[in-house]
Amino acid sequence: MRYPDRLGSVLAVPLTAAFLLPFAGLKPNRIASAQAEWLHDMVGWPFAVAIAIIAAAPLLKGKARLPLSAFALATWMVVMGYGASGLLEGAAEYARVSPGAGFWLGLVSLALLLTDTLARANPRPLARVGCLLAAFLIGIMTLRLWGDVSIMQEYVARKSAFWAEARRHVGLATGSFAAAVAIGIPMGVLVQRVAKLRAPVMNTLTAIQTIPSIALFGLLILPLGWIGANVPGARNMGIGGIGMAPAFVALFLYALLPIVTNTVAGLHGIPASVAEAARGMGLNPRQRLLRVDIPLALPVILTGARIVLVQNVGLATVGALIGAGGFGTFVFQGLGQTASDLVLLGALPTVALAFAAQVIFDAIIDCLPGRRT
Amino acid sequence: MSIIKAAVLMGLLTTGMASGQVVVSSKIDTEGGVLGNIILQMLEANDIPVESRLQLGGTPVVRQALIAGEIDVYPEYTGNAAFFFNRPDDPVWKDAEQAWQTAHDLDLEANQLVWLTPAIANNTWGIALRDDIADEAQVGTLSDFGKWVADGGDVKLAASSEFVNSAAALPSFQSTYGFELTADQMVVLSGGDTAATIQAAATGTSGVNAAMIYGTDGAIPFAGLRVLMDDKQVQPVYQPAPVVRAEVLEEYPQIEEILSPVFQALTLDMLQSLNGRVQVEGVPASDVARAFLADGGFVTK
Numbered sequence: 001m002r003y004p005d006r007l008g009s010v011l012a013v014p015l016t017a018a019f020l021l022p023f024a025g026l027k028p029n030r031i032a033s034a035q036a037e038w039l040h041d042m043v044g045w046p047f048a049v050a051i052a053i054i055a056a057a058p059l060l061k062g063k064a065r066l067p068l069s070a071f072a073l074a075t076w077m078v079v080m081g082y083g084a085s086g087l088l089e090g091a092a093e094y095a096r097v098s099p100g101a102g103f104w105l106g107l108v109s110l111a112l113l114l115t116d117t118l119a120r121a122n123p124r125p126l127a128r129v130g131c132l133l134a135a136f137l138i139g140i141m142t143l144r145l146w147g148d149v150s151i152m153q154e155y156v157a158r159k160s161a162f163w164a165e166a167r168r169h170v171g172l173a174t175g176s177f178a179a180a181v182a183i184g185i186p187m188g189v190l191v192q193r194v195a196k197l198r199a200p201v202m203n204t205l206t207a208i209q210t211i212p213s214i215a216l217f218g219l220l221i222l223p224l225g226w227i228g229a230n231v232p233g234a235r236n237m238g239i240g241g242i243g244m245a246p247a248f249v250a251l252f253l254y255a256l257l258p259i260v261t262n263t264v265a266g267l268h269g270i271p272a273s274v275a276e277a278a279r280g281m282g283l284n285p286r287q288r289l290l291r292v293d294i295p296l297a298l299p300v301i302l303t304g305a306r307i308v309l310v311q312n313v314g315l316a317t318v319g320a321l322i323g324a325g326g327f328g329t330f331v332f333q334g335l336g337q338t339a340s341d342l343v344l345l346g347a348l349p350t351v352a353l354a355f356a357a358q359v360i361f362d363a364i365i366d367c368l369p370g371r372r373t
Numbered sequence: 374m375s376i377i378k379a380a381v382l383m384g385l386l387t388t389g390m391a392s393g394q395v396v397v398s399s400k401i402d403t404e405g406g407v408l409g410n411i412i413l414q415m416l417e418a419n420d421i422p423v424e425s426r427l428q429l430g431g432t433p434v435v436r437q438a439l440i441a442g443e444i445d446v447y448p449e450y451t452g453n454a455a456f457f458f459n460r461p462d463d464p465v466w467k468d469a470e471q472a473w474q475t476a477h478d479l480d481l482e483a484n485q486l487v488w489l490t491p492a493i494a495n496n497t498w499g500i501a502l503r504d505d506i507a508d509e510a511q512v513g514t515l516s517d518f519g520k521w522v523a524d525g526g527d528v529k530l531a532a533s534s535e536f537v538n539s540a541a542a543l544p545s546f547q548s549t550y551g552f553e554l555t556a557d558q559m560v561v562l563s564g565g566d567t568a569a570t571i572q573a574a575a576t577g578t579s580g581v582n583a584a585m586i587y588g589t590d591g592a593i594p595f596a597g598l599r600v601l602m603d604d605k606q607v608q609p610v611y612q613p614a615p616v617v618r619a620e621v622l623e624e625y626p627q628i629e630e631i632l633s634p635v636f637q638a639l640t641l642d643m644l645q646s647l648n649g650r651v652q653v654e655g656v657p658a659s660d661v662a663r664a665f666l667a668d669g670g671f672v673t674k
Contacts, residue, residue: 029595029653029654030653030654030655031568031592031652031653032572032575033572033576094653094654094655096655153655154655157655157656158657217434218433218434218437221434221437221438221441222437222441225438225441225442225443229441229442240443241437241438241441241443242426242429242430242434242444243426243443320430321401321430321431321434322429322430322434323426323429323430323434323438329428332401333401333403333406333428336401336402336403337403337591337652338566338568338652339652339655
């Protein structure tokens with residue numbers, strides 16, 4: 001006899017609610033308010049019951065949970081696609097179908113179940129990236145059926161812009177991340193060694209962190225604009241008061257605090273006896289730093305880096321306000337048009353990107369020598 | 374030595390090249406997308422080399438970028454010059470002609486920026502009434518509206534608390550047009566935007582039949598609402614006009630003639646429907662602009 005385990009029982013609550021809440025909303029036009037549609041009205045009772053069984057099956061504990069939850073998740077997506085097409089039949093010309101609260105609740109519950117099951121299997125780093133890739137491919141395949149769902153209609157209307165913004169978003173987030181790591185770690189080492197520098201540097205970085213991003217962009221327009229106009233070749237490299245440069249600098253500045261703080265904390269955490277032993281072995285300061293201190297502090301430093309990577313992916317959305325592009329373009333245009341599905345077209349890929357960045361970064365960390373035993 | 378020379382030469386070359394291209398920009402909102410694309414496509418159609426930086430950001434960002442020379446042209450509202458030059462209480466902003474002239478003169482003097490011919494459409498704060506009610510009560514202007522409400526017309530207005538409370542908005546409409554809305558005749562949405570008020574009037578939520586609006590809101594025609602004319606000019610005039618750097622206009626003086634007839638064709642109804650196609654139907658702004666320019670005969674297909 002199989003029973004739901006603790007996770008299964010907990011997730012049964014939101015999953016039940018998913019069937020009680022509207023599965024989709026039918027809007028007479030893009031910005032009108034939605035009229036609620038329940039799953040059983042969209043697909044009929046027999047199908048609704050079948051879907052409920054498919055969705056509930058992975059709640060039970062057992063070896064089959066992984067494929068069952070993946071299947072349930074894919075089914076959930078497919079049902080939304082077909083359901084939307086059904087709703088649009090005979091609807092007004094500009095009518096739109098948006099996923100409802102029930103759909104999102106079910107999607108999140110099933111995704112949690114799937115990721116938890118995967119995490120428990122404790123796969124090797126490469127396998128994790130493989131799972132991510134598989135999820136991505138399956139996601140794309142099911143989204144092909146979403147032609148009548150409003151978010152995909154927003155996507156189709158701006159297909160080429162979407163991928164251009166995606167490239168900019170990734171470039172902005174990872175570029176400023178790399179720059180912050182390259183500068184932040186040496187800065188952290190320096191600040192940890194030279195006690196006099198610690199207070200001024202840390203206080204400056206903390207102060208920067210409290211400046212709202214929009215204000216920081218405003219402060220950067222004039223100096224960067226001046227550089228772009230007066231330094232030969234700077235404009236050619238894309239440096240100017242608007243565009244990529246101010247967003248890059250702002251993200252870089254925000255990223256410094258966690259990296260420097262964690263580097264200092266990591267180096268502080270090395271026991272005095274270890275340093276003593278290293279000295280006793282005759283290592284010079286440079287060797288001690290590279291062979292003993294940095295490797296020992298690395299886990300703490302990497303934790304900081306991981307925070308920064310996810311933070312950067314999220315913060316890069318604000319870059320759209322200064323002409324840097326990225327997924328934020330859709331978020332802010334959507335807000336301006338009160339078109340919630342356009343906002344989602346910017347927000348959902350950002351969430352997915354942050355999640356993917358985390359999985360990939362963790363996998364890379366686990367591949368480092370001496371990490372995984 | 375030769376390396377430095379080469380670097381300087383390259384810098385000169387690149388800046389020389391950059392000045393040849395007209396960088397067209399606009400604000401990030403719906404209308405910014407439509408007007409920006411209209412300017413961009415018109416310049417392109419007339420063989421002026423352009424670079425697109427459309428929907429760059431909010432007003433302060435685009436304005437600063439223009440002054441800094443990062444962009445060369447973008448559409449701005451005449452009434453906003455009141456805030457750029459810090460004289461919001463000046464009565465000139467309430468007259469379309471004077472507002473444009475003042476903005477033009479001040480900006481040319483201070484920043485070497487030229488305001489070109491504005492659109493006829495006025496994107497200012499106003500009140501819209503449901504078509505069916507407006508027809509029945511024969512209300513077309515705010516004067517009519519004031520008389521109708523004062524005579525006991527059955528009105529219920531949805532508005533943001535800012536609109537209701539700020540002296541320049543509803544209070545000044547009420548004193549000029551001689552009507553007074555009671556608390557029962559208003560639904561105040563704290564922090565509400567025009568999308569919410571239009572929605573309320575369109576669906577008649579809580580008996581609402583009038584809404585606070587911006588003149589060119591794209592949702593207005595789809596919601597069956599009519600914008601009441603501010604016939605006594607209570608509000609500052611916000612007509613969109615291309616603002617271009619004088620330096621660029623000197624290089625391409627034809628820009629003025631290219632854009633002028635197009636902006637003159639942008640009436641309130643026209644701009645509403647263009648915004649509506651983007652906002653309500655979800656058509657990309659560039660396609661909407663292209664169709665408008667082709668239909669108006671401004672470009673040959």
